[in-house]
Structure formats: structure tokens, C-alpha cells
Amino acid sequence: MCIFCERARASLDDPLAGLDGVGGWDADSSTTTTTGGSSSRFNRGPRGSREATLTLRQKREAERCEELKRRARLPVxxxxxxxxxxxxxxxxxxxxxxxxxxxxxxxxxxxxxxxxxxxxxxxxxxxxxxxxxxxxxxxxxxxxxxxxxxxxxxxxxxxxxxxxxxxxxxxxxxxxxxxxxxxxxxxxxxxxxxxxxxxxxxxxxxxxxxxxxxxxxxxxxxxxxxxxxxxxxxxxxxxxxxxLDELAPVLQGNGDAKSSTPVEEGAEEEEEAADSSAAAAAAATLVKSQLALSDxxxxxxxxxxxxxxxxxxxxxxxxxxxxxxxxxxxxxxxxxxxVLGVESFSLDKALEMDKHFADILADKKKNSDKHDGHHHHHRHGEAKANTPPHGGGEKSAAAAASSPGRDHRHAHDRLGAQSVGVEVAEGPIDWTKFTSWLKGFLEKEGEELIWRLKGVLWTTAANGSGAATTWGWGAGRRTVVQGLYGHFESEVSDWPAGATRVSRMVFIGDLSPRVQEALRAGVRSCVAVRRARPPPPKPRAIAGRERGSGVGGGGGGFASRLGAVKFGGGGNDLFL
Ligand SMILES: Nc1nc2c(ncn2[C@@H]2O[C@H](COP(=O)(O)OP(=O)(O)OP(=O)(O)O)[C@@H](O)[C@H]2O)c(=O)[nH]1
The missing domain is CATH 3.40.50 (Rossmann fold)
Incomplete structure (x- = not known):
């Protein structure tokens, strides 16, 4: 707050304090003094009903300051x-x-x-x-x-x-x-x-x-x-x-029924079953905690x-x-x-949340030297490095009224999700090849493996027309791929002018290192093969009408003309 505002605020709180020397205050009578030519009256009426008047400049400053404060309130x-x-x-x-x-x-x-x-x-x-x-x-x-x-x-x-x-x-x-x-x-x-x-x-x-x-x-x-x-x-x-079939029980309060069970080392099947239970329980916790904090x-x-x-x-x-x-x-x-600007922030929830954060820190410290006891969520010795830190919502978990004491790590880890990202810039993805590979992969590995896939692909021009990859890549298309549990859909459009062509895919799910590698390799295997440009058509006799049009006059001219129209000027310009 600026000096003017501080003084103004002080004067309004206590007209006898502050503003001295700024505008002039006659404590004994209702008088007006003038500073710098501006009206600066601090009228004192009966005790308790004093009223301060600021100079225009002071008022500006104060308003500006309030404005600043108001504008700094950015609702989130x-x-x-x-x-x-x-x-x-x-x-x-x-x-x-x-x-x-x-x-x-x-x-x-x-x-x-x-x-x-x-x-x-x-x-x-x-x-x-x-x-x-x-x-x-x-x-x-x-x-x-x-x-x-x-x-x-x-x-x-x-x-x-x-x-x-x-x-x-x-x-x-x-x-x-x-x-x-x-x-x-x-x-x-x-x-x-x-x-x-x-x-x-x-x-x-x-x-x-x-x-x-x-x-x-x-x-x-x-x-x-x-x-x-x-x-x-x-x-x-x-x-x-x-x-809803899954969510309803969660909301009805029995979604946690399959809570985690202690798992014995070496009991692979039991461990997998427990993994699945734990993931379900973690998901339920997550949903509930998110709901508990939502307005x-x-x-x-x-x-x-x-x-x-x-x-x-x-x-x-x-x-x-x-x-x-x-x-x-x-x-x-x-x-x-x-949903915007509803200002429904709750201090109570926030305080509970802070407690939750404190718990997390304490918990983290306590466990820092210990082997992670939740071994079942990183099964088969999977590297943890790639385990996504699932869930901003779990922070809500502790704040959830229903389960304030839940261990933050439980929801994170038991979801057991990993993500794999692939980026390909060498060339467009052959869409026909990609869909065929993805279908085959899901059939072979199981649809439930990939919970979510999404991507923006630079695909061959053929995508959308159904035609096979042509000998040129053309400008390529921008294909958005969205998938959930084995189902995927795509939406094709043109790239905006000047956009960098690149393909990016993300897969999220219960992905072992082997599956992660297979996904990376699979996407890469779908990069379109750059075929050699076919030779220009042989010079041929030009029909009278064509000759008359001036298009002919030589086979090379025709081919060149064709190239200019269709391929951007001839040459090996396969990348329009
Ligand atoms: N049928 C239907 N599909 C929807 C609806 N809302 C979104 N989708 C589709 O559901 C898919 C996922 O939507 P997103 O908005 O990407 O979901 P998200 O929550 O951001 O997903 P993550 O990125 O995994 O967190 C997309 O294919 C959407 O087109 C809807 O109301 N009805």
C-alpha cells in the first residue's frame, strides 16, 4: 500500500492520527486548510462523525492502490x-x-x-x-x-x-x-x-x-x-x-470395499489381484476426495x-x-x-488441507529411509522413475471429510499408472499402418492395459481419404487421437500455417517396461515410408486441342506444369 493510502486509511480509522502534514487537520474546529492549491478539508463534526477529505491527488493514489489490490485478486x-x-x-x-x-x-x-x-x-x-x-x-x-x-x-x-x-x-x-x-x-x-x-x-x-x-x-x-x-x-x-456403474458404489460408500490387503512376497497371482484391488480402492479414494473438496x-x-x-x-x-x-x-x-468466479473457497477446508500437507511431510520423512512398503503397485520390479505422480486430487484426500487420515501415497501409488510418451519428427505417421498396429497391439496385450491414450499426430495426407500412403507425404494432416480403455477415435484437420509438424502420443495405464518399450517401438514403426518420386510421364503426342491451348509444345513442359500445380514446383519436393 502506498504512503498516501496508508495515511488515508489511518485517518479514516482515527481521524486524529495520520494525514498530519499531508492535508492539514485542525483538531479544534471545522476549518479548512489548503495545500498546493487543492482543496484539502478534514471536517470535524461532532465527535464520532468526523469525515476526511483527501486532495484529488491523494484520492487518486488511494484509488489506484485499491484498484491494484482488486486487480490482484485473481480468482482461481x-x-x-x-x-x-x-x-x-x-x-x-x-x-x-x-x-x-x-x-x-x-x-x-x-x-x-x-x-x-x-x-x-x-x-x-x-x-x-x-x-x-x-x-x-x-x-x-x-x-x-x-x-x-x-x-x-x-x-x-x-x-x-x-x-x-x-x-x-x-x-x-x-x-x-x-x-x-x-x-x-x-x-x-x-x-x-x-x-x-x-x-x-x-x-x-x-x-x-x-x-x-x-x-x-x-x-x-x-x-x-x-x-x-x-x-x-x-x-x-x-x-x-x-x-457410473463403478462410480455409484463409490458414492454409496461401498466403493472402498476392496481395500488393500497385505500381500506376501512371491505370491504373484495374489499380488496381481491385490494390485487391482488396491488400484480400485485408490481410484475410489481419489474420486471421493475430489468430490469432498468440490463445490x-x-x-x-x-x-x-x-x-x-x-x-x-x-x-x-x-x-x-x-x-x-x-x-x-x-x-x-x-x-x-x-463455475467461474464463484468464490467458494473454504478456509476450513484449506486448514484441513494444510494439516494434510504437514502429515505428508512428516510421513515422507518417516519413510525416506524405508523400503516402500507398497511394493504391490510397482509390480514385477518395474522402475519407479516413470511412475506418474498421479493425482493432484489426492491432496484432497486428507481433506476429505470422510477419510482425513488417508495416506497420500496410497492413492498415488496404488493407481499404479505409468505413462509413456513418444515423439516423432522424422516424418509423418502412416495412419493406416498406425490404426492397424494399435488395434493389433490392444488385441494382443489386452485392452485394459491402456487406460488412456491421446496424441496429436502428423499423419500422411491419406488420413481422412482412406487411401494408402502415396509416394509423397504432401502437407500431411493433423490428427488428434483420443482413447479410453481400448476405444479410440480420431479427428482430422489441416495443420495451421507455419505449424511445426511433429507427432506426439501418450499412453497411460498399467504399463510394464516391456509394454512401454513395445509402445514406443510400435509408434515409431508407423512412420511413413518415404517413397521415391516416380519419373515424370514420358513425352507423348499432344492432341490437337491441347497443342492449340499452348500447354504442350514439349513433354517436359507438360510435366513441369503438372509438377508446379500438384507438387509445388517440381523437383523432389515431397514435403509441401
Ligand atoms: N460422448 C462424450 N464424449 C466426451 C464428452 N466430453 C468429452 N468427451 C470425449 O472424451 C475424451 C476425453 O476427453 P478430455 O477432455 O480429453 O478428457 P480429460 O479429462 O482432459 O482427459 P485426460 O487428459 O486423460 O485427463 C475425448 O475423446 C472427448 O472428446 C461428452 O460429454 N460426451
Whole structure:
């Protein structure tokens, strides 16, 4: 707060204090003094009804300071939900809807290779009129590994918003609080990736997207102390989907029935069964903990269930989590006012969360020297290095009223998910080959192995036309692949002008090292074979009409003309 504001505040708290020497205060009578030609009256009426009047300049300063404070309040919305629940789809809805806010998305990408950023924002979202911004926080759990990054990102957004506010906004017309709440800070100059186009929002981590999309968020961060922000104990939104058969028991309270059982070393089958049980229990815990912290619950993919199932699920959520507003939707399409700027942050929940963090730290310390007792989640000696830190939502686990004492690591680890990322830039993927390989792989290895796959592929031009790979790659297509549990779909479009062609795929699931390697090799094996360009057509007799048109006159000219039209000027230019 600036010196003027401090004095102004002090004077309003106690008119006898502060402001001395600034405007002049006659303690004994209602007098007016003048400073620098500006009116500076501090009228003292009957005791207790004093009224201070600031100079225009002082008022400006104070207003500016308040403005700065107000603008620094950047609401943050955390979006979380399980793999494939529809978080990215929802964030894209937020980004493209016309709501008058500018949003930044802080996204915790779960996986070795970033995909979600390509699916958000510039990656093909039809944007609304407001500039948007996506900030990536690769591969981490919001509550542990990337917590510091999240705090940093939010701080920078706040600072950048404050800086913008201080740049000449003092003379701007005053907004109503409501307008101000909806009005994002203006872009800052210079293309600063954080301060540039947009104000903040947080996007989901891939799996539990905190968008803080657990991965996702949008909206604002209160200028709260960093730990509070980092805890993502802000507005929680869960996007849950159509897996109602599985979810309903969880919500009914018996989803934890298959809790972990002690596993004996060497009992392979039992261990696998326990793994599966533990994963189910961990998933249940995760869902419950996310729900416990959420103020808004979006039941997405309602198109995939019957109305009766939808009713049952809504009832179950309401019965178990009465604090949450439940909305059914398809493709995340809800009124944005339902989820942005609701300011539903709960201090109680936050405090509980802080306790949870303290527990985690203590637990971490206690176990640092011990062999991990949860050996069943990294079975068959799998390397742990690649185990994704699943779940910003587990941080909520301890905060979940139902299970405050849960071990944070349980939910992380028992999910037992690994991710494999593949990036290929040498050439486009032969789409026909890729689909055939993927189908074969899932048949052979089992569909349940891969929980989630997603990618943006540079595919041969043939994709979409059904034709086999041609001798030239052409411009290639941009193919978005989305898959859940053995089902996958694709969407083909053209690459935006100037975009770098590259293929990126991520697979998430119960992936042993062998399977991980097979997935990497499999994708790479689908790179299109670059065929030699066929020789130009032989010179042939030109029909009279053609000759008359001036196209002919020589076989070389014809071929050259053809090349220019179809292949961009002839030569071996196979890469248009
Ligand atoms: N039928 C149907 N499909 C949907 C709906 N919402 C999203 N999807 C599809 O579900 C798949 C996953 O959606 P995403 O938005 O990528 O899910 P996510 O939660 O971000 O997934 P992760 O990246 O794994 O965390 C995509 O193929 C979407 O097109 C919906 O309401 N109905």
C-alpha cells in the first residue's frame, strides 16, 4: 500500500492520527486548510462523525492502490477429474465461450510428452474474443512435485496483473465490482509468456486435473499466501463421467470395499489381484476426495448414460456430498458463471488441507529411509522413475471429510499408472499402418492395459481419404487421437500455417517396461515410408486441342506444369 493510502486509511480509522502534514487537520474546529492549491478539508463534526477529505491527488493514489489490490485478486478455479473425464473439453469450452473474462490456463500435464497444450488454446480451439493463455507445468502432482511451480506461476500472473493495473489504469473509468470481477487485466506488452495475453486460470493435471486441471483451472487466484494457493484448495470442480456403474458404489460408500490387503512376497497371482484391488480402492479414494473438496460437480458425458442412471448418480453425489452443486452436462458445456468466479473457497477446508500437507511431510520423512512398503503397485520390479505422480486430487484426500487420515501415497501409488510418451519428427505417421498396429497391439496385450491414450499426430495426407500412403507425404494432416480403455477415435484437420509438424502420443495405464518399450517401438514403426518420386510421364503426342491451348509444345513442359500445380514446383519436393 502506498504512503498516501496508508495515511488515508489511518485517518479514516482515527481521524486524529495520520494525514498530519499531508492535508492539514485542525483538531479544534471545522476549518479548512489548503495545500498546493487543492482543496484539502478534514471536517470535524461532532465527535464520532468526523469525515476526511483527501486532495484529488491523494484520492487518486488511494484509488489506484485499491484498484491494484482488486486487480490482484485473481480468482482461481481448480478443475479435477479422472483420466478422460472431460477436463480438457471443459477447459476448451471455457476458452471459447464468450463470457468477457480473459483466462489463463495453468495445466499440469501428466505424461512424458505434452499433449494437452496442443489440445487447448492454439491447438485448435476456436477461441472467444478474449486472448487466452496456456501455461504448462509438465508431469507432476499438484500437491507435491509441482506445487512450487504452481505457486510460482500464480504469483507471476498476479504480479503481471498488478503491473498492468498500475500502468495507466488510474484514469480509467471506474468499474462496478461485478464488472471488475469479470474484467481480466489487460495484456502486458512485450510478449511476456505469462504477462502477455491473459490473466490466470489453472488447468488440470492430466489425470486429476487440477486443471488445477488437476489439472485445470480458470478464473482467479486470490492474492492469498502461496501455500493456500498451492494447495489448490480453491474452488474445486470435478468433472466426472459416465463410468457410473463403478462410480455409484463409490458414492454409496461401498466403493472402498476392496481395500488393500497385505500381500506376501512371491505370491504373484495374489499380488496381481491385490494390485487391482488396491488400484480400485485408490481410484475410489481419489474420486471421493475430489468430490469432498468440490463445490461444483459436473457430471459430464451424460449423453452416454440413461436419464435414470443420471438421476441416480446425481442423487448419490448429493446424498454423500451435500455441499456440492451438481450439474449434468455434455462436452463440458455449462453456463460459465456456474463455475467461474464463484468464490467458494473454504478456509476450513484449506486448514484441513494444510494439516494434510504437514502429515505428508512428516510421513515422507518417516519413510525416506524405508523400503516402500507398497511394493504391490510397482509390480514385477518395474522402475519407479516413470511412475506418474498421479493425482493432484489426492491432496484432497486428507481433506476429505470422510477419510482425513488417508495416506497420500496410497492413492498415488496404488493407481499404479505409468505413462509413456513418444515423439516423432522424422516424418509423418502412416495412419493406416498406425490404426492397424494399435488395434493389433490392444488385441494382443489386452485392452485394459491402456487406460488412456491421446496424441496429436502428423499423419500422411491419406488420413481422412482412406487411401494408402502415396509416394509423397504432401502437407500431411493433423490428427488428434483420443482413447479410453481400448476405444479410440480420431479427428482430422489441416495443420495451421507455419505449424511445426511433429507427432506426439501418450499412453497411460498399467504399463510394464516391456509394454512401454513395445509402445514406443510400435509408434515409431508407423512412420511413413518415404517413397521415391516416380519419373515424370514420358513425352507423348499432344492432341490437337491441347497443342492449340499452348500447354504442350514439349513433354517436359507438360510435366513441369503438372509438377508446379500438384507438387509445388517440381523437383523432389515431397514435403509441401
Ligand atoms: N460422448 C462424450 N464424449 C466426451 C464428452 N466430453 C468429452 N468427451 C470425449 O472424451 C475424451 C476425453 O476427453 P478430455 O477432455 O480429453 O478428457 P480429460 O479429462 O482432459 O482427459 P485426460 O487428459 O486423460 O485427463 C475425448 O475423446 C472427448 O472428446 C461428452 O460429454 N460426451
Amino acid at each position: 478455479t481448480v478443475i479435477t477429474g479422472f483420466l478422460g473425464a472431460g477436463k480438457t473439453t471443459f477447459v476448451n469450452h471455457l476458452l471459447s465461450a464468450r463470457h468477457g473474462r480473459k483466462l489463463a490456463v495453468i495445466e499440469n500435464e501428466f505424461g512424458e510428452v505434452a499433449i494437452d497444450d496442443a489440445l487447448l488454446g492454439d491447438g485448435g480451439v476456436e477461441r472467444g474474443e478474449e486472448a487466452q493463455q496456456v501455461i504448462l507445468m509438465p508431469n507432476g502432482c499438484m500437491c507435491c512435485r509441482v506445487r512450487g511451480d504452481l505457486v510460482d506461476a500464480l504469483k507471476r500472473l498476479i504480479v503481471s496483473a498488478s503491473e498492468r493495473a498500475s500502468l495507466g489504469d488510474g484514469d480509467a473509468p471506474q468499474q462496478t465490482q461485478q464488472e471488475a470481477d469479470k474484467s481480466p487485466p489487460p495484456p502486458s506488452p512485450g510478449g511476456d509468456p505469462l504477462g502477455g495475453a491473459a490473466a490466470p486460470a489453472v488447468a488440470p493435471p492430466s489425470s486429476e486435473a487440477a486443471v488445477a486441471r488437476d489439472t485445470a483451472t480458470a478464473g482467479g487466484v486470490e492474492a492469498a499466501p502461496a501455500p493456500a494457493v498451492a494447495g489448490a484448495q480453491l474452488d474445486g470442480i470435478i468433472l466426472e463421467c459416465s463410468g 461444483r460437480v459436473l457430471l459430464n458425458k451424460s449423453d452416454l448414460i440413461s436419464p435414470a442412471q443420471g438421476d441416480a448418480l446425481v442423487d448419490a453425489v448429493k446424498a454423500n456430498f451435500p455441499g456440492a452443486a451438481v450439474t449434468r452436462c455434455e462436452r463440458g458445456k455449462v453456463d460459465v458463471d456456474l
